[in-house]
Amino acid sequence: MAMAQGLVPAAAVLHIHMALLLGLAAVASIPARAASVGVCYGMSGNNLPPASTVVGMLRDNGFTSVRLYAPDAAALAALAGTGIGVVVGAPNDVVPSLSTNPSFAASWVRDNIAAHPYVSFKYLSVGNEISGENTQHLVPAMENVLAALNAAGLGMGVQVTTAISQATIAVHTPPSAGAFAEDCKPFLLPVLQFLARTGAPLLANLYPYFAYTYRAAGDIDVSFALFTAEYQGGPVVQDGEYAYHNMFDATVDAVHAAMEKLLGGESGGVNLVVSETGWPSAGGEAASVENARTYNQNLVDHVRKGTPRRPWKVETYLFAMFNENLKEGGVEQNWGLFYPSTDRVYPIDFGA
Numbered sequence: 001m002a003m004a005q006g007l008v009p010a011a012a013v014l015h016i017h018m019a020l021l022l023g024l025a026a027v028a029s030i031p032a033r034a035a036s037v038g039v040c041y042g043m044s045g046n047n048l049p050p051a052s053t054v055v056g057m058l059r060d061n062g063f064t065s066v067r068l069y070a071p072d073a074a075a076l077a078a079l080a081g082t083g084i085g086v087v088v089g090a091p092n093d094v095v096p097s098l099s100t101n102p103s104f105a106a107s108w109v110r111d112n113i114a115a116h117p118y119v120s121f122k123y124l125s126v127g128n129e130i131s132g133e134n135t136q137h138l139v140p141a142m143e144n145v146l147a148a149l150n151a152a153g154l155g156m157g158v159q160v161t162t163a164i165s166q167a168t169i170a171v172h173t174p175p176s177a178g179a180f181a182e183d184c185k186p187f188l189l190p191v192l193q194f195l196a197r198t199g200a201p202l203l204a205n206l207y208p209y210f211a212y213t214y215r216a217a218g219d220i221d222v223s224f225a226l227f228t229a230e231y232q233g234g235p236v237v238q239d240g241e242y243a244y245h246n247m248f249d250a251t252v253d254a255v256h257a258a259m260e261k262l263l264g265g266e267s268g269g270v271n272l273v274v275s276e277t278g279w280p281s282a283g284g285e286a287a288s289v290e291n292a293r294t295y296n297q298n299l300v301d302h303v304r305k306g307t308p309r310r311p312w313k314v315e316t317y318l319f320a321m322f323n324e325n326l327k328e329g330g331v332e333q334n335w336g337l338f339y340p341s342t343d344r345v346y347p348i349d350f351g352a
Contacts (some may be wrong), residue, residue: 032321032344035350036304038065038085038317039337040276043072047340048283051075054321057342058084061350067275068316069128071112080118082322087275087317088113089125089163090145092134098126098144099137106151109288112261123160124149125203125275129165138162139194144209146198153193159200162191163275166206169251174239175309178254179261189262192308195270196263201315203275204255209295213285218249222286226279227298242308247308248277248299278319280331281345287331293346296337300350 009201035230041054048054055078058066067087068075079086090098090108092224097104112120118174127134143158149155168188170181180188195202224236225247235243237250255272263270279295280287297316306312323336323345336345 010050013260022149025086035062035064036300036313036316037262037350038067038087038315039063039066040069040317040319041075041321042319043075044326045096045150045177045340047324048112048322048324049340049342050077053342055079055082055084057338058082063350065122065317067313071116076116076119078118080116085331087122087123087125088121089257090129090141090348092127093129095127095141096137098141099106100140102144102147104319105141106148109145109148109152109154109221113149113154113158121154122204123159123296125161125163128163129167129205130162131165135320138187139190142191142194142246143335158201160198160241161200161203161273163197163205164188166204166251171258172211172251172254174237174244175244175250175253176239176257178257180258181225185262192263192270193257194296201271201273202255203273204261205276205319206248206274207277208251209279211247211251222291226291227302228294239308244308246298247301253307253309269305274314274316276317276319278335280334281336282331282334283329284331287334288348293348297348298346318339 010125039058051072051074052330054075059082063084065085065087066079069089070091076086082249098108113124124145126145130138142162146155146160149158151162168180168184169178171177171179192202212220212222212225221229221236223232227248229236230245235245237244242253252272252274259270259272272344277299279292281289281292299316299318303316304313306314318337320335320337322338323334325333325340327333335338337348338344
């Protein structure tokens with residue numbers, strides 16, 4: 001039956017009405033005191049609470065951003081309509097197929113992104129800390145995923161990027177001398193060129209904890225890693241006119257310097273998102289509840305101030321939501337802000 005011009009079918013009216021209600025619910029769901037940081041929601045545990053409970057915890061604690069390492073259907077269903085920004089990963093094992101098969105990339109985007117229209121996706125990370133021969137697939141996969149998002153009409157809302165390891169950075173101090181490792185430059189240059197062209201940020205997993213525990217004896221005081229050196233006198237690192245009281249700021253600015261050097265002196269507008277950082281509460285050197293609480297609370301309080309060279313908020317994601325018992329023993333199982341029971345590992349205020 002032909003429809004009279006100007007009339008809207010009842011189904012379309014219902015869809016629009018529902019979309020408006022979901023949009024209003026999303027706005028209402030964002031707490032007045034939004035957390036300064038997001039959180040990484042890892043799932044390597046056999047005793048974790050259901051996704052609906054976890055999303056309730058995110059909202060109760062004021063988190064407005066969360067990182068998922070893969071597009072988990074239950075988590076995405078629970079996040080729909082909440083207004084919580086989502087960083088989602090395309091796992092490393094699918095990156096070669098995303099790289100070599102545009103049809104696979106299109107179906108992956110359809111099934112994992114387009115299928116969740118009420119999820120507020122922010123970034124799609126193609127791989128996490130990819131290394132070795134798989135780095136050759138990285139930029140072709142990013143290109144195919146972006147093309148698939150554009151074809152689905154989602155390219156303006158979801159930025160395509162990747163997450164690099166702290167191990168890609170060879171020089172951290174002083175920050176102005178920051179440089180990537182020589183063996184990483186060949187694959188990072190095209191990554192940065194892609195990001196400069198598309199306006200997406202680089203994700204970086206940065207851990208002062210590991211920099212401290214892998215140090216040469218006496219090179220780094222734990223107070224520099226825990227942000228507490230700021231309260232103990234002058235700067236630890238003086239870099240020209242810029243004074244550094246903590247390792248987090250120094251590392252963030254070193255990555256910016258490394259990007260600028262690799263791109264020939266111009267960052268091309270590539271921003272940096274700290275996609276993982278944290279401190280373990282048990283299982284290794286300097287891993288204690290007190291140190292974990294100190295680092296993470298100081299981080300939450302600090303990141304909105306920015307760094308000496310870039311005095312604006314650093315988008316940052318705490319690792320991790322839970323202690324995950326299926327990870328390797330030692331510190332790997334003890335990064336959580338919460339136990340799987342949903343109890344806090346230590347008291348912390350996530351509010352802005």
